[in-house]
Amino acid sequence: MVTAACHVHSDWSYDGKWPLARLAAEFGRRGYRVLLMTEHDRGFTPDRLARYRESCARASSDKVLFIPGIEYSDASNTIHILVWGPVPFLGENLPTASLLESVHSANGLAVMAHPARRDAWQQFDAAWSESLLGIEVWNRKTDGWSPSKAALSLMQGTELLATVGMDFHDRKQMFPLTMELDVLSAIDENSVLECLRARRCRALAFGRPVPNVTSGWLGSALRSAENCRRTAAVVYRAWGKLRVA
Secondary structure (H helix, E strand, O other), X not given: OEEEEEEEOOOOOOOOOOOHHHHHHHHHHOOOOEEEEOEEOOOOOHHHHHHHHHHHHHHOOOOOEEEOEEEEEOOOOXXXXXXXXXXXXXXXXXXXXXXXXXXXXXOOEEEEOOOOHHHHHHHOOHHHHHOXXXXXXXXXXXXXXXXXXXXXXXXXXXXXXXEEEOOEOOHHHOOOEEEEEOOOOXXXXXXXXXXXXXXXXXXXXXXXXXXXXHOHHHHHHHHHHHHHHHHHHHHHHHHHHHHHO
């Protein structure tokens, strides 16, 4: 089995903090073999995507493999789609339906990111399922220490793949969310994408399958911890404003 970190941003994204070399060192030290990158579409062009792919190839080694990808946003910045594979740069602010059609036509892979962000789940169209590989059911940056109930509800009645992602921009999003991949041949971009396409993978949290983590006492504990974290964050921000005043 191969461990992959999904939904990772480098300083190729406008809001990313870490260069590829630092990501390779830190994630490699933590046992991740594959990084499924997802740079924001803002500021990208076909030429910049080509240069980015080259940089990912140079930064890869026999210890850490970078899979280049783009996180596309619609015009309202509500629906975000993670895309990997042999897909040319498609542009910015694209309607989700046409974006997914283009990705599917190019034999790429698409995952709906963080459905809870800006209540994106409310705009989900069941027709998208025909072109989506999966839905991100747990996004560390948006959902925190417990998975998204909205995302889990979207999964019901579909055959979509459940994925987990850190939405890594800096160390604050480092969290034990892993995609475990059953890669059948030498580890490279093609074999990893083929593994995902065939769904020979599963989402793990704290080293356990996500369904085992989200139910029972552990699920309750995580939800309570997340509620406490959010409350503490609100109090901390309010205290900071009082200090400035």
